[in-house]
Amino acid sequence: MQSVIIVEQELKDSVKGYGQILDTANENKSRSESLDKYIDQEGKITDKLGLSNEIFESIVDLAKLSDKEFEPTFNLAVYILIELTGSMTEVLDKYPTLLTQLTNINPAKQPTLRDRKSIKASSILSLLNNIFNFLPETSKYRIEVVSKILSIVKDSQLNFNIVSQAIGQNLVQWLTTAGASEDEIRSIFWQFISLDNVEYSLETLQVIKKFTSNYKVVKLEELHSLIDFAFKTEVVDVSFLVNSNVSEAIQQYKSSDELVALFDKYVHGEIIQSPSQYPSVTEKSKILALTKFFAESNGVFVFKYADFPSTLVSSPIELETLLIKSIKAGVIEGKLNQLNESFYLTRANRFVLAGSSEDNTKNWEAVEKVLHDWKNSLHNIKDIVNTSRENIVNNQG
Amino acid sequence: MTTSYMHLVRPNVSAPAASSAASSCNVKIHTSALFQILEILSKQVLSNNSSGTSSKRIIGTLLGLRSDDGSEFEVRDAFMVTCTETGDSIAIDEQTHKQMYQLYKKAHPKESVLGWFGSSNQVDSTTALIHDFYSKGSDRSFPYPAIYLNVDYQSEQDLKLPELTTYIGAAIAGQNNGPTRIGWKLINQTSSYVFTPIPNQVITKSITEKLALNKLNEIGPAQNELLLSSSDSSKQLNHLTLQLQAVGLTIESLLNYIKEHKNGNDDDSIDLLRLLSNNLLNRPQRLSNLEELESKFKAYNQDVIMIEYLTKAVKEQIELSARLTAEADKK
Structure with a gap:
């Protein structure tokens, strides 16, 4: 599924129209006159190569147009170049600096609200988006276009939401189909992840998880990038990030690297002291330690305040705050009774990590038991409902 | 779901009411609208042709809602518009479109024309002409940008599962025949577009609709009639039994x-x-403890009966009070 350009006029008219637009921007007639040289009196194009070179050279002048005029005019230039050379791939083969020329037009600073004329970064993104869609899936130029898009989002400090869904879900597939090497894929992927530097969202964590399931974490820097993201995000339980590849990397580096050792403790639910660059980690690790406490107390659902270990909290108010924060983080569910000073647990997360086969075997057995119990109890539900219904009907009668 | 195309921001479109905010577009197609479109296509094309393939162009109008910033489209219904294609030109029955839309508007005053659908296996110059028709003029998408939904159901020789593709038409600068000053109005005088794919998803309007669809999927057409006509009280727990079995x-x-x-x-x-x-x-294993389950279920029923009783009592009180006030006013 590709973008398609349809222009309802002859090529010579498009060339003339393009020349006129540039003349208006330049406030002279030089571009029209130089483009007219390539069209003879019968309206035929005499020198295709010369004309396409001239069109390519004129692209720098498009920076003088207003934002609303810029995108349609660039589209027209692309249309003319495609018509003259054959396809988008051939255009980029012939003019490899076209993408750089386009990104150079990107404003260094975001235009102010008052400024309604300057070209916006979103227009450049839209054009790169179009070029990407003009190219066949296997074209290597798609790799370059994606890189340019990421650098524009970074340089112009655009909101990550613009690219998070559109690129996050498809990035690896696009790069693989376009024939990118594994190193290129890794480098572009972590460049993309580094753009989410404000929200550190759950969606990006899921993208990292999907990526590390398919690609081994070979370098310590990659593991550091993953840990950095996991510590900075608001998501507390990041145990889902520890798949087989990440688990292997943690085992490999935890004895030699402090940050990796700290992350290993964190995902196992131990309370850790925050490194200076991650101020919220202690708070998050306390929530996980509380979750671990619940997960290990099999069969108990009502907890008195006194039952909680003193290493977690020192006062009832602190405990209540921690419980509420844990519920908010989605790692536990339950009801807090302040009068009775008790907590009724209805659900708690478990730390299921790849690589810890003993714990996982126990968890599988526990899950099987619960499913068997559930299945057996379903048989009598219909009778209960039927009896209750008859009781209601009889009582009302 | 992964896609082979990219959609970051809505491209610059020539529609005057299009928002200038940089956001992506998304099209939601209701199942009822999709059924409508597929029915139109099957009746027009498949019934007239034994192989199921046809070069005849079928188009229609998409109706529904669009968000304030013009980035979300919700296709709720569709109707067919007749057209005659001769060579490179196409004649669209504008009058039918207008009458059908005005009829629809009476029943759905908040909905409007979102764009159009077609069943072509390629985007060509006729596509641009039809898109232009829907992008300009009254009783169409104007002043908002039109969307184009393509339902491709033909492989080279045979039929295939319909593939839905949605496009938005980005503007291309056209030849300037007017004064030297280039204003926005002078751009895109011709019907020229860059058809850029935008994401779409098929959604169900309500849970009831979804349940009905699931039900129709579960059992054969012969049994459907039986199920719909059945109102025997002994079968009231049928649904529960089926769900428990499931x-x-x-x-x-x-x-x-x-x-x-x-x-x-x-x-x-x-x-x-x-x-x-x-x-x-x-x-807590409530489900496996039958006694607890039974007592909780009874308690729940009691709660429901109590709420019903209280609602009825309050309603009667309000009605009585209203009657008394009316009587007092008369005197």
Whole structure:
């Protein structure tokens, strides 16, 4: 599924129209006159190569147009170049600096609200988006276009939401189909992840998880990038990030690297002291330690305040705050009774990590038991409902 | 879902009311609208042709809602518009479009024309002409940008599962025949567009609709009539029984899956274990304790009856009070 350009006029008219637009921007007639040289009196194009070179050279002048005029005019230039050379791939083969020329037009600073004329970064993104869609899936130029898009989002400090869904879900597939090497894929992927530097969202964590399931974490820097993201995000339980590849990397580096050792403790639910660059980690690790406490107390659902270990909290108010924060983080569910000073647990997360086969075997057995119990109890539900219904009907009668 | 195309921001469109905010577009197609479109296509094309393939162009109008910033489109209905294609030109029955739209507007005053649908296997110059028709003039998408939904159901020789593709038409600068000053109005005088694919998803309007669809899928057409006409009170617990059986079967298949995969250390098994552990373990086992379940169910029923009773009592009180006030006013 590709973008398609349809222009309802002859090529010579498009060339003339393009020349006129540039003349208006330049406030002279030089571009029209130089483009007219390539069209003879019968309206035929005499020198295709010369004309396409001239069109390519004129692209720098498009920076003088207003934002609303810029995108349609660039589209027209692309249309003319495609018509003259054959396809988008051939255009980029012939003019490899076209993408750089386009990104150079990107404003260094975001235009102010008052400024309604300057070209916006979103227009450049839209054009790169179009070029990407003009190219066949296997074209290597798609790799370059994606890189340019990421650098524009970074340089112009655009909101990550613009690219998070559109690129996050498809990035690896696009790069693989376009024939990118594994190193290129890794480098572009972590460049993309580094753009989410404000929200550190759950969606990006899921993208990292999907990526590390398919690609081994070979370098310590990659593991550091993953840990950095996991510590900075608001998501507390990041145990889902520890798949087989990440688990292997943690085992490999935890004895030699402090940050990796700290992350290993964190995902196992131990309370850790925050490194200076991650101020919220202690708070998050306390929530996980509380979750671990619940997960290990099999069969108990009502907890008195006194039952909680003193290493977690020192006062009832602190405990209540921690419980509420844990519920908010989605790692536990339950009801807090302040009068009775008790907590009724209805659900708690478990730390299921790849690589810890003993714990996982126990968890599988526990899950099987619960499913068997559930299945057996379903048989009598219909009778209960039927009896209750008859009781209601009889009582009302 | 992964796609081969990219859609970051809505391109610059020539519609005057299009928002200038940089946001992506998304099209939601209601199942009822999709059925309508597929029915139109099947009646017009498939019934007239034994092989099912046809070069005849079928188009129609998409109706529904669009968000304030013009980035979300919700296709709720569609109708066919007749057209005659001769060579490179096309004649669209504008009058039919207008009458059908005005009729629809009477019943759905908040909805409007979003764009059009077609069943072509390629985007060509006629596509641009039709898109231009829907982008300009009254009783169409104007002043908002039109969308184009293509339902491609033809492979080279035979039929295939319909593929839905939605496009938005980005503007291309046209030849300037007017004064030297280039204003926005002078751009895109011709019907020229860059058709850029935008994401779409098929959605169900309500839970009731979804339930009905599931039901129709479950059983054959001959049984549907029987089910819909059945109102025997003895069958009232049929649905519950079916649902319990369904849950039982799901648990059974899950247990079988676990038996086969519990020794595996692959990421998918670990993800499944994590999901099941987080949701099933450390939970009070209310379902397995029948006595507790029965007492809770009874208590719940009592609550419902009590609420019904109180609602009825309050309603009667309000009505009585209204009558008394009316009587007092008369005197």
